[in-house]
Amino acid sequence: MSSYEDRIRAVKLYIKLGKRLGSTLRQLGYPTKNALLAWYRAFIQDRDLQEGYVRSIQKHSDDQKQVAIQHYLDHDRCIAATLRALRYPCRATLTGWIEELQPDVRQSIVGRAPNVQHPKEFKNTAVIELCARKTSAQAIAQKLEVCRPTLYNWKNQLLGTEAPASMSHQSQSKSPPEESKLAGLQEQVDKLQHDIRRLQLERDVLKKANELLKKGLRVAPQLLSNREKTLRVDALKQTYSLSELFAELELARSSYFYHCYRLRIPDKYEDARLILLELFESNHRCYAYRRLHSAMGRCQINISEKVIQRLMKQEDLVVAVHKKPRYGSYLGEMSAAPENLINRNFKAATPNEKRLTDMTEFQIPAGKVY
Numbered sequence: 001m002s003s004y005e006d007r008i009r010a011v012k013l014y015i016k017l018g019k020r021l022g023s024t025l026r027q028l029g030y031p032t033k034n035a036l037l038a039w040y041r042a043f044i045q046d047r048d049l050q051e052g053y054v055r056s057i058q059k060h061s062d063d064q065k066q067v068a069i070q071h072y073l074d075h076d077r078c079i080a081a082t083l084r085a086l087r088y089p090c091r092a093t094l095t096g097w098i099e100e101l102q103p104d105v106r107q108s109i110v111g112r113a114p115n116v117q118h119p120k121e122f123k124n125t126a127v128i129e130l131c132a133r134k135t136s137a138q139a140i141a142q143k144l145e146v147c148r149p150t151l152y153n154w155k156n157q158l159l160g161t162e163a164p165a166s167m168s169h170q171s172q173s174k175s176p177p178e179e180s181k182l183a184g185l186q187e188q189v190d191k192l193q194h195d196i197r198r199l200q201l202e203r204d205v206l207k208k209a210n211e212l213l214k215k216g217l218r219v220a221p222q223l224l225s226n227r228e229k230t231l232r233v234d235a236l237k238q239t240y241s242l243s244e245l246f247a248e249l250e251l252a253r254s255s256y257f258y259h260c261y262r263l264r265i266p267d268k269y270e271d272a273r274l275i276l277l278e279l280f281e282s283n284h285r286c287y288a289y290r291r292l293h294s295a296m297g298r299c300q301i302n303i304s305e306k307v308i309q310r311l312m313k314q315e316d317l318v319v320a321v322h323k324k325p326r327y328g329s330y331l332g333e334m335s336a337a338p339e340n341l342i343n344r345n346f347k348a349a350t351p352n353e354k355r356l357t358d359m360t361e362f363q364i365p366a367g368k369v370y
Contacts, residue, residue: 002031010036011043060089065097072098076138077105118146123154130155201248204236226251230259272301273311280317288319 002010014024014036021033031039068089072082079094089097098105122144129140130151141148224232229251236245246253267273279295280287287295289308296303312318348354362369 002035006030007039008043011039014040060093064088065101068094069097069101073102073105124158126151127155127158131159201236201240201244204239205232205245205248224249226255227259227262230256230263234260269303269307269311272296272303272307273315275299275301276308276311277315277317280312285317286319 010024010028010031013027014021017023017027019040021036024036025031025033068082068086071085072079072094075081075085079091082094083089083091126140126144126146129144130137133140137148137151141151144151229249232249233242233245233251233256242253242256245251246256275296276292279292279299283291283295289305289312292312293303293305293308296308342354342356346354346356359370
């Protein structure tokens with residue numbers, strides 16, 4: 001216990017050092033942080049400290065005591081529930097009130113409790129009542145004049161720890177056929193969730209193909225190159241795992257990491273790509289790889305025609321080719337079509353009732369004959 005002089009010295013040093021707790025405690029070697037803060041608050045309030053410690057005793061009225069004890073008796077004699085509900089007093093104080101006003105409620109056992117041997121039939125009956133109960137286990141324990149943990153120990157000895165302590169609710173709510181039905185429904189739900197995730201993966205893969213690679217939604221993912229598949233995996237790896245994407249795109253793990261490395265390497269044809277795009281657009285998108293090769297040579301960029309073809313394919317530069325329509329001699333019907341009298345009813349009741357023929361066209365060196 002610190003003296004008055006020690007407390008005053010600690011508070012003044014704390015103020016002198018700019019209210020720094022760490023520096024004050026290192027120089028003094030005492031007290032704790034909470035004690036120093038309490039001394040400082042008392043000093044600020046009264047501009048001085050008391051000579052000795054005054055222990056504050058919280059006093060409660062008789063009505064508060066009666067309310068606390070009545071709440072304790074009405075709520076299964078649980079001290080913790082009473083303290084949580086009333087917020088007063090402490091556990092030791094409440095225990096003292098109970099021993100003072102209700103000495104018969106809490107009977108303390110001095111020494112070891114007597115070991116009462118219960119017959120096996122009594123234990124079996126108690127376990128049956130515990131498992132088939134409709135009330136609380138505490139009520140059954142009070143009825144049988146045993147403690148609640150003893151009931152659970154008997155249940156564990158007879159039925160095992162895996163058996164539930166209350167079977168009435170489960171037997172009413174879940175019969176064996178219903179349990180199998182629920183298990184089947186759970187399997188169906190899991191399967192449907194797996195199928196939904198698979199369909200979402202396929203949709204996202206096709207969507208990324210349209211966004212990144214400018215390909216149609218009907219393109220098969222397996223027909224893409226490994227580089228294009230790698231771009232898809234990089235776009236979707238934040239949503240799906242790599243193993244799922246590899247299985248969907250049929251992409252080897254080693255190929256993915258190889259193309260990731262290749263994509264990080266600077267493109268040596270970067271300048272040539274820009275000039276190629278500029279030449280293609282300035283010439284109304286009608287220059288093929290041969291003309292572009294000549295135009296690139298005039299710009300002092302010497303690359304082969306195959307490289308230009310590859311760059312055009314990567315940049316999706318396609319020359320529009322306008323084909324002439326194919327000649328057709330058909331000018332339409334010269335006259336109205338005859339009425340369909342037969343209407344595919346080729347059966348006749350008498351001979352020579354219906355006569356049918358067709359017209360065949362033959363192509364010979366002299367021309368067409370019918």
